Structures are given as structure tokens and as C-alpha cells.
Amino acid sequence: MQDATQLHPRHKRSLAAAILSMGMVNLSMGIAFPLTALILARQGVEPGMIGLSTAAQAAPVFFISPFAPRIMRRFGPAHVMIAGLVLAGISFVLMALFPSLLAWFPLRFLLGSAGTLLWATSEAWINSLAPEERRGRVIGIYSAAAAAGFASGPMLLALIGTDVTPFYIGAALMLIAAFVVTTADRGRDYFGEAGTSSAMWRLILIAPAALLANFFFAAAEDSLVTFFPLYAIRTGMTESASLGLLTVAALGAIATQPAIGIAADRMNRLNLLIGLVIATLAGYILLPFTMPDAIATGATLFLVVGLANGIFTLAMVLVGERFRGAELASASAFTTAMWGAGALVGAPLSGIAMQVWDPHGLIVAVLLIFLAYLPFPVIARLPARKSAAE
Numbered sequence: 051m052q053d054a055t056q057l058h059p060r061h062k063r064s065l066a067a068a069i070l071s072m073g074m075v076n077l078s079m080g081i082a083f084p085l086t087a088l089i090l091a092r093q094g095v096e097p098g099m100i101g102l103s104t105a106a107q108a109a110p111v112f113f114i115s116p117f118a119p120r121i122m123r124r125f126g127p128a129h130v131m132i133a134g135l136v137l138a139g140i141s142f143v144l145m146a147l148f149p150s151l152l153a154w155f156p157l158r159f160l161l162g163s164a165g166t167l168l169w170a171t172s173e174a175w176i177n178s179l180a181p182e183e184r185r186g187r188v189i190g191i192y193s194a195a196a197a198a199g200f201a202s203g204p205m206l207l208a209l210i211g212t213d214v215t216p217f218y219i220g221a222a223l224m225l226i227a228a229f230v231v232t233t234a235d236r237g238r239d240y241f242g243e244a245g246t247s248s249a250m251w252r253l254i255l256i257a258p259a260a261l262l263a264n265f266f267f268a269a270a271e272d273s274l275v276t277f278f279p280l281y282a283i284r285t286g287m288t289e290s291a292s293l294g295l296l297t298v299a300a301l302g303a304i305a306t307q308p309a310i311g312i313a314a315d316r317m318n319r320l321n322l323l324i325g326l327v328i329a330t331l332a333g334y335i336l337l338p339f340t341m342p343d344a345i346a347t348g349a350t351l352f353l354v355v356g357l358a359n360g361i362f363t364l365a366m367v368l369v370g371e372r373f374r375g376a377e378l379a380s381a382s383a384f385t386t387a388m389w390g391a392g393a394l395v396g397a398p399l400s401g402i403a404m405q406v407w408d409p410h411g412l413i414v415a416v417l418l419i420f421l422a423y424l425p426f427p428v429i430a431r432l433p434a435r436k437s438a439a440e
Contacts, residue, residue: 061235063234073195082220100401101400108392109162111387116383122170135168139228143218143221171382177370186363190310198300266422277397286341322360327427330357400415
């Protein structure tokens with residue numbers, strides 16, 4: 051594998067375009083998730099129903115992901131991303147025009163369809179371009195850019211308000227991102243021939259810790275982004291303070307991902323993954339004891355969300371390490387499907403948990419999610435230890 055400094059200029063340009071455009075995608079999603087929850091809550095919608103609305107955005111992964119690898123190979127990653135960005139922009143405009151629970155179910159489904167293509171394609175594209183010896187660094191930068199988008203979303207809401215106007219900003223960002231991707235290489239040869247096939251679902255047997263991580267991470271992450279403003283308000287904070295804390299949390303992810311990526315290039319990646327999961331659990335156990343002190347809560351969120359995002363980063367690195375070509379496209383589509391499935395399960399689970407134990411049910415739900423994932427990297431590490439001992 052060639053060094054990053056030897057990458058062809060068009061590949062460097064493609065890496066930059068993919069990372070920058072997905073930063074803008076995550077900025078738009080960082081606006082949309084808390085904004086939809088706050089608007090629906092003001093309309094009197096219960097947390098459980100808000101969770102179902104969030105799940106509607108995740109549902110398309112089950113319809114789009116099985117076809118995503120073939121679409122990537124047929125049209126090439128740049129063309130697929132441009133189409134997804136335009137579709138997302140249209141969805142945001144329609145959500146602003148029709149701000150109601152019933153209208154948002156199909157519109158969030160449409161937005162989720164675009165998001166499925168964008169995340170699956172961008173992650174496969176970036177992994178295909180990243181040199182193995184620098185994979186952690188490259189993906190750490192990508193994860194930091196994604197986190198920067200989420201950090202800026204709540205901050206923008208605090209500055210411009212929580213009416214429907216931010217949806218128009220999200221639409222504009224999608225059009226700008228589409229223009230950025232037009233500057234990238236539009237080749238179609240990144241994942242093999244269009245006619246080749248790869249059994250996406252059997253890949254789970256090869257690297258379950260890597261491929262399942264997104265399910266558990268997304269279940270926890272979407273729950274936190276959707277419900278933390280309500281959680282903070284119900285523990286005595288103001289709406290603006292709750293949005294500010296979401297920004298602080300995402301800033302933690304920005305600061306930590308490059309360092310985690312460097313660590314992933316220098317140490318055993320499964321050991322690092324196990325350590326991140328355990329540290330994340332410890333941070334969430336501490337979080338309720340810091341509420342509603344803004345400084346203590348902000349410091350805790352900064353660390354715990356940064357560590358939790360490292361789980362996503364490590365999983366993406368492991369996918370790129372284990373798969374190539376058509377299988378890389380299929381594995382990336384599978385992890386995107388797992389993200390959607392996690393969001394589909396996590397947000398409704400956490401919303402119901404908050405109704406059962408208001409408001410700390412959110413934290414209990416998140417802890418259970420990460421506890422359920424912990425055995426996978428631990429078991430994956432056991433064969434490696436056995437081989438080393440022999």
C-alpha cells in the first residue's frame with residue numbers, strides 16, 4: 051500500500067471532498083435531530099412518539115442498504131453522493147414547509163434514504179483511498195469532521211432559534227456539499243465491476259466486532275442527541291444550556307478522534323476498542339451525578355462522547371483493515387444498515403425508558419446498549435491472544 055504522500059492528486063482531492071462534504075451532512079443532521087425533538091415536544095408530542103419519528107429516519111436502511119453496494123459499483127461513489135445530497139436537501143425544504151408529526155414520518159424516511167446512501171458510500175470511498183499504515187489517522191480526521199458538524203448544529207440552533215428556519219440552512223448546506231463532491235474524481239472503479247456481487251450479510255461472520263459496532267453506537271448516540279435536551283431541561287437546565295452542552299459533547303469528539311486514530315495505527319486495535327467501551331460505560335455512570343451543574347456535566351460529556359465516538363472510528367478502521375473491493379462496499383453498506391437499525395431501536399427504547407423513569411431512564415438505556423456490545427470485541431480478541439500464546 052502506498053504512503054499517503056504518494057497518493058495520486060485526484061485521490062487526495064477525493065478524500066478531501068468526501069470528508070468535507072460529510073462534515074456538512076453531519077452539520078445538517080446535528081441541526082435536524084434536536085430541532086425535530088424540540089418542535090414536536092412544543093406541539094405536545096410524547097417522548098415515545100418522538101422516538102418513533104426519529105426511527106422513521108432510520109427505517110430506509112433496510113430497503114436501501116442491500117442495493118447500496120451495487121449502486122456504488124454501477125455509478126461510482128461521487129455520482130451516488132451527489133444524488134444523495136440533492137435528495138437530502140429536498141427533504142429538508144419539505145420538512146420546513148410541513149412541520150407536523152404526520153408529515154415528518156414520510157419526509158424523515160426520505161431523508162433517511164439519502165443518508166443511507168451518503169454514509170455507506172462515503173465510508174467505503176474513504177476506506178478505499180486510505181493507506182493501511184495511515185488508516186487510523188485518515189479515519190480519525192473523517193470522524194472529527196463528522197463530529198464537528200454535530201457540534202455546530204446545536205450551536206447554530208442556540209444562535210438562530212428553534213423554528214423551521216434551520217431546515218432551510220440544512221438544505222443549503224446539502225447543495226454546497228454536492229458542489230464540493232463535483233470537484234472529486236468521478237471514476238467508477240473503486241469497488242470492482244458493476245456486475246460483481248458480494249454477500250453482504252455473510253460478512254458478519256468475518257468481523258462481528260467491527261460490523262456490529264455501529265448498531266450499538268448509533269442506538270446510544272441517536273438517543274443522546276435526540277433526548278439529551280429534554281433530559282437536561284428536566285434536571286433543571288434551560289433549553290439554551292442543554293443545546294450548548296450538546297455542542298460541548300461534540301467538541302469532545304472533535305478533539306479526541308485524531309488522537310484515537312493515531313493510537314489505532316500504533317497499538318492493537320481490538321485492545322483499544324475494548325478500553326474505549328469500558329471507559330464510555332464509566333463516563334455514563336458518572337453523568338447523572340453531575341447534573342444540573344453545567345461545568346461538571348460539560349466536562350463529563352466532553353470526555354464520554356469523545357470516547358464513545360472512538361468506538362465508531364475504531365470500527366471503521368477495522369472494516370477497512372479486513373475488507374477490500376466489492377466486499378468493502380458491502381461491509382460499509384452493512385455498517386450503515388447497522389447504524390439505521392441501532393437508531394431504529396435506540397431512540398424508541400430511550401424514549402420509553404424516560405417515560406418509565408423520568409428523566410434518568412435515558413442514561414440507563416444508554417448503559418445497557420454499551421454493555422450489550424462489550425462482549426463482541428472481547429470475544430474477537432480471544433483468538434488473537436490464543437495465537438500469541440502458542
